[in-house]
Amino acid sequence: MGNHVVCFGELLLRLTAPGRELLLQSGRLDVHVGGAEANVAIGLARLGHQAAMVSRVPAGPLGEAAIGHLRRHGVDVSGVGTAAGRMGLYFLSFGAGVRASDIVYDREGSAFARAGAGDFAWPALLDGADLLHLSGVTAALGPDSAAAALAAAEAAAARGIAVSFDGNYRAQLWNAWGSDPRAVLTRLVGTAEIMFGNHRDISLLLGREFSGDGEARRREAADAAFAAFPKLRLIASTARHVVDADTHRIAARVDAREGSVQTEEVSVAGIVDRIGAGDAFAAGVLHGLRSGLDLEGIARSGLALTCLKHSLPGDASLFTQRDIDAFNAGERDVRR
Amino acid sequence: MGNHVVCFGELLLRLTAPGRELLLQSGRLDVHVGGAEANVAIGLARLGHQAAMVSRVPAGPLGEAAIGHLRRHGVDVSGVGTAAGRMGLYFLSFGAGVRASDIVYDREGSAFARAGAGDFAWPALLDGADLLHLSGVTAALGPDSAAAALAAAEAAAARGIAVSFDGNYRAQLWNAWGSDPRAVLTRLVGTAEIMFGNHRDISLLLGREFSGDGEARRREAADAAFAAFPKLRLIASTARHVVDADTHRIAARVDAREGSVQTEEVSVAGIVDRIGAGDAFAAGVLHGLRSGLDLEGIARSGLALTCLKHSLPGDASLFTQRDIDAFNAGERDVRR
Amino acid sequence: MGNHVVCFGELLLRLTAPGRELLLQSGRLDVHVGGAEANVAIGLARLGHQAAMVSRVPAGPLGEAAIGHLRRHGVDVSGVGTAAGRMGLYFLSFGAGVRASDIVYDREGSAFARAGAGDFAWPALLDGADLLHLSGVTAALGPDSAAAALAAAEAAAARGIAVSFDGNYRAQLWNAWGSDPRAVLTRLVGTAEIMFGNHRDISLLLGREFSGDGEARRREAADAAFAAFPKLRLIASTARHVVDADTHRIAARVDAREGSVQTEEVSVAGIVDRIGAGDAFAAGVLHGLRSGLDLEGIARSGLALTCLKHSLPGDASLFTQRDIDAFNAGERDVRR
């Protein structure tokens, strides 16, 4: 490894009702491995980047399965240790048409959530890395996890390793403990060069609203963020219009200090699995960035990967450059 | 039990080709429990109402499975006895796009169809009930079943228990024996306070056409029905525009003697299972009624449940108030 | 048999990733029997025509399964012998939404591809037949297969048996050997009374472009083909607009020497399985032709069968006249 991306976060097992059934309507569950940062790691590895995961799982077949899944797709898992605690789980039933999908989390007491800042050997885990990716979900799990996230981000920053941060704001998790999300997130974003989030995330960070509408508002928010966070050089987000559970329309936006790109809206119909679409966007943006593309290319790379993700069962994007090219070329019929 | 709804009708097993295959294209069938009135009973029980089923099934695992399914979802099945005869079956292959779904009935000689008026202990089976729900399918099964339906409805009416009647007109069943559907249905509707049916059903009952179009025609038909059937106080129906097998547009309408409500049309795309959508509408309307909602609320409750039903495998609505609220709030993306 | 259709070509096994998974994302494959000409044979047999297949498969369970599938659906398989070589395979993952379907061919060294002109007992295999159907895929497999296709077509022509030829141009296959596709296809089309192909296929055959657009260009191309190929009396094609993997719009066109019919465009949404749609079109056109329909009827028969095919898992159309009638009557809801 070397010049690689380190992703830090929880590994989860997703247990999904088959077809479009409600949970346990019949007695079968399909299992996929997930976790926001793991999805990014897999998405990057499938695109040919070196990616390494840092996490904790319980010893035994559940943790091993999660590790094995990452390894199968080419992620370095030498930083995923075992620890006391459960495997984090979540249960999912897919919606259809006018019915929304539904998630039941069961991640309390997980091996990862029980780990604190001292359980990870930063900065050694960053040896050779040039990017650390993490997300706000980790910080929201509880005070120990928040401290662990900060320790990771600050270790990277101290070493001059770029930090990529995906807000992934989950009010429900933050509200479950006596947290001050703004304080924690402000410190985390302060370490970041790349932030995934839109004007609402920035409002939350800066404690102010942005009044314009559409692209103007988004640019205004980006400017405010760039002003508040001197290390920040790229803000990426999607705008999603939910028609129904099976059809969304999605546009991608990337803001740099100089210049912005906002793509046209793509209609994503026939949605198979919308989970992890945000992580696929992050992977696509990082892919574009690490491939040396310009802002337009970065935005299109993120757009392609997030749109494609909706067509694929499981939490992570497994697509390759060939799939991104086919998407960009408008190929929608059978490739022979 | 007490102040509960009694549903009277046949229990059926549905045997469905998997995926969108034709029947027995491959050698697997998925089994669900159905029957118009049973679907209403389950739909109501899942929404927190007390519901009891009265029916007949054969002794043995098939009948037991049907009973167990109702019990699982909270329906009182003490009124479902065993009797000589078969289990009523039907075979279903789902259509897709431009191909319609297809049903092969196999309900001849069923334990329920063989039972006559004397086989059910009316009025004792209505003890504590304040509503009896039944449908025209039962009356259409043959002279014995027609008599049984009449006996039930008239026992309720005699006791002052409200009758809810869903027309469910099936020409094929009525034509299979020397029946006079108009005579039978007129007697049944004569006992009813609530009728599920549209202007075409009313035309059939009254032997006249309604010439206007759209809402005017529907109101004219309702007025005629209210005039002809003095006990009737509510008529509920849906208007369904079939785009293709996967996309329908649906509006709900409720007519009272004073006032009508017709909702806007909802586009229901990505249809998973359209069977039982009419029964879900009935359950939703009865739910609204029993929850004390106004006409608008009743119509919206019926609309929500019938629209949601299209997203769910199986014959019956399993939705709760939380799902109706989410539908009404326009939630279509993942609920976390 | 007698007055029957002989179809000549390869039998293939299709191995498909379940759901919308990528190939081997999980460890299961669904198997269907395919092959362009076999699909036409099955499509015709299901519509009540006598159809016979001529092919080669390896001895053993894979070849037997392919033969058994054709036999199940009523195709005469006395002309399908066993020979040295493999079973031709292809692997398929279905796309969804913005992701295209993907095919991996694995047909090299197949028993059929290894067979040459001398391995088939023409013209005896045509005894009693009044139509031979074959396609350009066979000719593209290699020099032996090209010779075998020519031998078949010329034996039919010599006997006064009509030849139906589906271009099915696959550049990838033709490019894999030192082929002269135009020379081979010209000889094949020269034997044909019926050709499936559009203006692009005709351009390839005649070495010229057609400059008009829409219907005018198509007619101009048809006129040129009729001029170049004196035996030709019918050219049939579809125009397909791919919205995304789940929704296509399709129109059918039939050109005779006197007159053309082009149908309106049908929106085919909720696509279940697009593979074999072209073969279903051919079967539908031949069905119309053999049923004595006029040009309009022939075009509509082809359109119906190709549209319906998109709703059905597997490579071949299994539909009957009842399904075509339902399609034409606009039936899209449940048929009870």
Next chain:
Amino acid sequence: MGNHVVCFGELLLRLTAPGRELLLQSGRLDVHVGGAEANVAIGLARLGHQAAMVSRVPAGPLGEAAIGHLRRHGVDVSGVGTAAGRMGLYFLSFGAGVRASDIVYDREGSAFARAGAGDFAWPALLDGADLLHLSGVTAALGPDSAAAALAAAEAAAARGIAVSFDGNYRAQLWNAWGSDPRAVLTRLVGTAEIMFGNHRDISLLLGREFSGDGEARRREAADAAFAAFPKLRLIASTARHVVDADTHRIAARVDAREGSVQTEEVSVAGIVDRIGAGDAFAAGVLHGLRSGLDLEGIARSGLALTCLKHSLPGDASLFTQRDIDAFNAGERDVRR
């Protein structure tokens, strides 16, 4: 066809609980095509014999699936017409260990059971045949079916076509109507050259017990049968010792007027599907007979096919001579 075997009887669909579940413990059923005589027809066709089925099924997908299954395996189905009535069904849950398998029949009112002697065009259906196979199950279905069985058997006998009769005594079916099984069966056996049945079947036919034990009793019974039925030339039976649901021990016996063969007992463990084992025995015996084997060879052929059947899901033997040879050679490990 010519010199072929005609099998006359009902076609059934078997609906089986998956794994070793009870019926409808979960909502899935696996479907196989069965029927005692159809099983024999398939068993023979797979072994390379010409076999034709005569039966009645309802029009529609269920009947077509049954016909298609026979056709897939090479049985001539031109004698299987459609008629009014249902598809005969039966439901099966497999036992395991100390739990017996359980069957729920649902064949009342089937198209076949409703057909009478006049519905089958005997003797024309026997053109070119040299053997008619039928069983006591048909005669037990009711007076019409009994008459139909007699008409078939007597038409064959009148034409000099050998009759093969499998007793398949089912007290439950005979008792369901005012039947005289002994009278009917005596007439049927009176037409037969080959009978499948043991000393208990013969006791029933002749109204007497056989007192010896083991082989002596079986021979005494055979002698009595040969004395009572002058056309009879071969009696074949198995002796089955049921250890538990997964392990049986089976020996085969064949009695001719001159000489008997009784094989050693084979331990059949790891039973996958015991249904149709008797029909596989009949097919194996007829295979041996038609292949010109001696008594020993006939008995071994029957033994091999019935033992092998226990390893195969579905009602009919699909084995070939290669499988019989492997069984006889003691091959039990992987064949590569």
Next chain:
Amino acid sequence: MGNHVVCFGELLLRLTAPGRELLLQSGRLDVHVGGAEANVAIGLARLGHQAAMVSRVPAGPLGEAAIGHLRRHGVDVSGVGTAAGRMGLYFLSFGAGVRASDIVYDREGSAFARAGAGDFAWPALLDGADLLHLSGVTAALGPDSAAAALAAAEAAAARGIAVSFDGNYRAQLWNAWGSDPRAVLTRLVGTAEIMFGNHRDISLLLGREFSGDGEARRREAADAAFAAFPKLRLIASTARHVVDADTHRIAARVDAREGSVQTEEVSVAGIVDRIGAGDAFAAGVLHGLRSGLDLEGIARSGLALTCLKHSLPGDASLFTQRDIDAFNAGERDVRR
């Protein structure tokens, strides 16, 4: 309800690897509802007894599924409330041959385990009951659960309601907290009239070994237990010899103060699902007891149900008296 059995304990979901795979070897899990006392409740309800469950589950689809399963099989669930906490889970991979089955528990923090003595409305929950069944697993979950178990048992004893106690000793659970299992279990057994346990359980309770062997040792232990626990009147146990994962040999034993019965050993081969076999034994013994059988009958009833359980997927016995009779009659082949 009335004269019914109350079962008190945790409801669990079992997530099982399909076939004989290791956990998450492939991405599918089969789900069944379990829990030692729930299994007894279901086993009794299926045998026609009135059974009611008292427990706690989390609100939401997982808890509802568990409740629905019990309700499906006829258990009164009015005593199963919702509470804060998780759904208790366990993961299972079935062994085969020389490989043992393997369980991963994931029940920490469950709604039931978090509930204490004060969360259950004893003695009101016992209204009308004449038997309370509970097990040592509950007491082993932690101090709160131990207190809850004691509160239940002592409430029953105080009311003169018989207590049935199944030791189910799990060292792993007891060792996880600062427990004194002997003290807790002694108090619980002190309330019991019926105890499920063998000489090893009694040794643990009384702190002494029993030196004889075989039946003598078991009787000596029983005598000691009867001496130590004056309320005790029946001790029931099985002796299990594990040949391999697929074959066990089992005998049942019942000790009363006067007299003992020990059955012969039954070979249970072809094991499908060994989980819950002890609970099925308890249900069978209680069934015999409540049916008024003598000691021999009680032992045979327990033996039958535990042996049968090994043939059935899922945690609970679903068998009826008809199945017990078939077992006792030695029926092992197909029942038609």
Next chain:
Amino acid sequence: MGNHVVCFGELLLRLTAPGRELLLQSGRLDVHVGGAEANVAIGLARLGHQAAMVSRVPAGPLGEAAIGHLRRHGVDVSGVGTAAGRMGLYFLSFGAGVRASDIVYDREGSAFARAGAGDFAWPALLDGADLLHLSGVTAALGPDSAAAALAAAEAAAARGIAVSFDGNYRAQLWNAWGSDPRAVLTRLVGTAEIMFGNHRDISLLLGREFSGDGEARRREAADAAFAAFPKLRLIASTARHVVDADTHRIAARVDAREGSVQTEEVSVAGIVDRIGAGDAFAAGVLHGLRSGLDLEGIARSGLALTCLKHSLPGDASLFTQRDIDAFNAGERDVRR
């Protein structure tokens, strides 16, 4: 990596009929990754050893899936490149009871079989390795593969890296080309320190029979082999008695120059998947050897892993030391 095992051979996909069906009896196949040497690599990696694979697969999803499977289980796949050619396949139907399992190979033209000695960068691929494992299957694939196998073995020998060679004699493969198996195998064994094979393999190598029986004959053969091949220091083999498809009895034997160990015979019943049992034996022996066990320990380690493998779906052993310990401790019941 370092001090690791390099395994050199073909990667295959196995396509298996589900349940105990014949191939394509129904339209589903289960896919596993196999190949003799890959199975050894996975078996070793799961036991904690460093293992690296050297092979060739085609580019695309099939090759990637094979690589991903090895990576999932911890095998270093940096030596598995892509090359022109197909993915090697084989089709499997599992036998049951008296029916043997059946394999149809489809590996002609595979990317690995097309590769020759020059396509692998020996000796660089052995950097850091201390053991090379390969098998006679590779050498049997054709002259290029034989040369590739010899090049690998001789490169290792030249570097002083131990060679482990598994005979895996497949007459069918050797006979398919003008091969001299004895010459090739003699050269290969000449490089080996460890050989997997029994007295029949040694007879083939040395061109002589060994007349004694049982252990004496095996020792005599081992002595002859040690005399003929000076580098050889360990010969390991199993003796397998096939009772039927579900039950085998297996003993393990290890011969060193000084001393032999032959274990008792273990009855392996309830066989789930016998494929790869020989490779599991090799992995178990190498595990014992690399763990520093004595001859007895080595033999027991091999015996444990091969016996356990029969319980597990798929080609490779996935067991850990914990499973071997449980096997050796006689654990056969549920581990909680």
